[in-house]
Amino acid sequence: MRPSRWSSVIAWWGGACVVGLTLAGCSGLPPLALRPQPIPYADTLPIHEPANLEPNEIMPLLRESVVGELGQPFDPDDWGKKNEALNLTHFDDVVNSAWFQHRIMRRELTAEEVGLGPTAEAGRPKPPYVVTELKGAGISPGWWVRDAKGDVYLFKFDPPDNLYLASAANTISDRLFWTAGYHVPEDYIAVFDTASLVIQPEGEGPTREEVREILARTSPLPDGRYRAIASRLLPGKPKGPFRFRGVRKDDPNDYYLHQNRRELRGLYVMAAWTNHVDIRFANTLDVFIDPPGFLRHYLQDFGATLGSGTIRPHDPREGTEYNFDVWAFLARLVTFGFYTAGWEGVEYEIIDPSIGWLPVEMYHPGRWKPNWPNAAFRSVTAGDGYWGAKLVSALGDEMIRAAVGAGELPSRKAADTLTAILIARRDKTVRYWFDRVSPVENVRVECADASGDGFVLTFEDLGIGSGVRAAAGTQYAWELEDSRRGRHWRGDATATIRERQAIHVVPPGTTDSCLPSDAPPDPSAGGASPRGSPGGEAGEGEAGEGADVTAERLAVLRLRAGRLPPQTSEPRLATIYLLWTGEEGGYTVVGLEH
């Protein structure tokens, strides 16, 4: 019988696949625990001073909006969101770098620290202010000033009908992103009267008329003074924005493709929570820190966050549809305009002129969209989202209240309202992403039996610890895979109300009477940080450090946290990498992947 046309095609591709796999080596990535780990601050080595890039933003935005969006269904890398971030430690975290500095993930910050964020009292702008230059790009009015200390600030103003709106949002988000670990500028609220402005002689700076024109685009406070967000000039030389795709070619420190960086993928969760719809490369900045001479990567301009659209309150479309959303564009084409997105039927009511519009009900942590798509956000996996949600969940109520306090809103009621909204959005965010994985952290082997007949694995369940899930409805299913020692065990366990959960990993049909301690983890032995990852950096204080981690000695325990009521989608397994240390003590935890 002659083969059909389709069987020929399939046979041809089968052959091609074999050839392709052979040529490509097609081994994929080794397990997380067997990979080298990223090295802290490796991207702060000296480089030659790069050029100051001022790229036209339209081209990459359109490329991402059209090719990026339409190409996704044709990109196997995106099928099933399989491609994980690459700059991961063995415990599914990132190291400190020119991109990210662990803050709340490493220690409990005080509310006061969160309220201050990157700022310090000494850095607060001091009048008089010499107006040196008009603000260039961007839609909010403003100018650059030099204060009495000689420091340079960018003053930006609120829209006339919404005083406090952008300045408060900017300051609050500045604190939240700093707390999470991102590099951000020092943003202050500045209140001044026009007498404190110094206009330079003609030709040396903006004229009095130009300064007045800018002030005419805002409104004075009731006492006649003006309020502005004062963003202190970043230390170092600005070198243009960074992109969310590829690497910067003139920065040899820029190693990982940006879309594969966990910090940039996880940033999606922070951006969604704070409604940072204007996150695009124009609102980022690479700064050359010299000495020693490296690029630090900043997020800046948070004026269009929370309920603020910078020059007006946000509207319901923002956060739910891209500025140019090619799918909605096509949907309207084929339905003759009768397709309506969810936001189009939303009752739109400003919460408060100083807050703008920040939804809770219609906010969806996984479907939130910035105004422009980018490659890093498009690549977000459940693991990336979980990592970002850990940052968000670490911000407690009092910390949020302190950050909101930095915005100096006009009334206690407005501050309380915004705090309540942020808390509600935080809980929604955390629940959504924590439900997509099995959120176990600080895993330890206890009661290890050198004979290898069983052990107790203890861990924290952040789903329960963060309060988004109850112990009563949580069940763990686990499976141990250790081919070398012929162990293929599985079992399940019920969560308890204790801080640390425990599962007895024993051969089928046996029981283990070992009772694990309830003591907090010992940081010196792969200890815990507030949000789960081992303290310190990769290679430092990590369980199993110094041990020879090879595939032969590696066992894997997969664990699923099932909930009642059940998660909306099947949660990912947590993969716990166990190193067989032999007669000395059985297994030790050397890696964790979500």
Next chain:
Amino acid sequence: MLVALVLTAAPPAAAQESQEGGPVSPDSADAIRASLQRPPASHPPDERDVVGAPLFVIMLPLRLAAELLSLAAGGVSALLPEGEGPNLYEVLKVWGLELSVRPLGPGAGDAVQARLTRFQPFFVEAAASVILSPGAFRTALGLTNEDQSLDGGFTFRRLTEADFWGVGINSLEADKSDYEWQRAQVGAAGHTRDTATFRFSGGAGWEQNEIREGNNNSLPGIGDTFPLDSLFGAQETVRYVVGGGQFTADFTHLKSLQPRGFKFIGDVAFHGGTGDTDSDFLTLQGEVHGYLPINDRQAFALLGLVETQPSWGRGVPFYYLSQLGGPEFLRGYSTARFRDRDRLTWIVEWRYEAWRELQGRARAEWFVFWDGGTVAPSLGELSDFRYDYGFGLRFADQNGPGAHFFFAWGDEGFRFSLRLISSF
């Protein structure tokens, strides 16, 4: 050893010493970077890349199209206000030079116009179209203020491959032939500004028209297909004094950048033969536009047009006969596919918003349309209507509808058109 230099959680400045204890230079740092054992910078190939190869090829045309679109948009954004990078538009504006796009008459396409207003109220302007037409340009000098303008200028238009199928709605597609039309005009015109509900413009001038062999070697010339004796204007140079005016009653307004309301336009033009040209004719045209919104995003748009050409002497030169077909009327047919002295045509469009810029400064709308129309020797003989349909996309800003493109289908096939301006 080198690796150990950066295997530290210390602040960056402390990680910058070489193994000799001295500072690390950018060049010596390269060796350190090369020695670091790190996770891969990108995902290694796997079976998905094998599957992805043909998909990449499938997507290649889209990628290329988007790249071109991005490049074009990037280039335009460098010209427009508020673009980043060098802004040619702003630089030119400081010098009193304004760039715009305007039509230069039927068949001449959209021309780029530069107007120098540095010495107001006087202005100098020049427009040229070479992309969509073999050549058309216009120069003018004028006076302008807030509400009125008066200009005098010279226009030359040379269409080297104008098509002709004969006269009448039943002219045959197979009779397609071509000719070259050269027209030189001098004249003066006055305009009221576009801010009022009622606007008037009028002008007068002199022109000379000549017809030659067309440049399209794949088509027969008009003399090969039609007896030239039957086509007034085909063999002789024709000169006219021209006078005319246009009256517009505009009851439309923009709401959320969507036109609403009605507009009436009346046109009259008189061509009086001079010298040995024994021909006088009037062109009378009435046009009505209606924009009927369903909501902020959806609307019906209607257009109706009637035109008649009473004449004396040898009548109307064939190139001045009323035309149907092309990017404005009866869009599923070639430009000037049908010609006769009188015409009746209409457009029905369903317009619906596809995109709106977040700040509400621009929008794009899809439109599906149905056109109909006919030409005849007189209004009483209008019959045998032709129809087409299609869809397109139109951009609009606070100045109203602008650049658009469409795909149209008529009895004789499919047509695509891209234009930078829109009058409807």
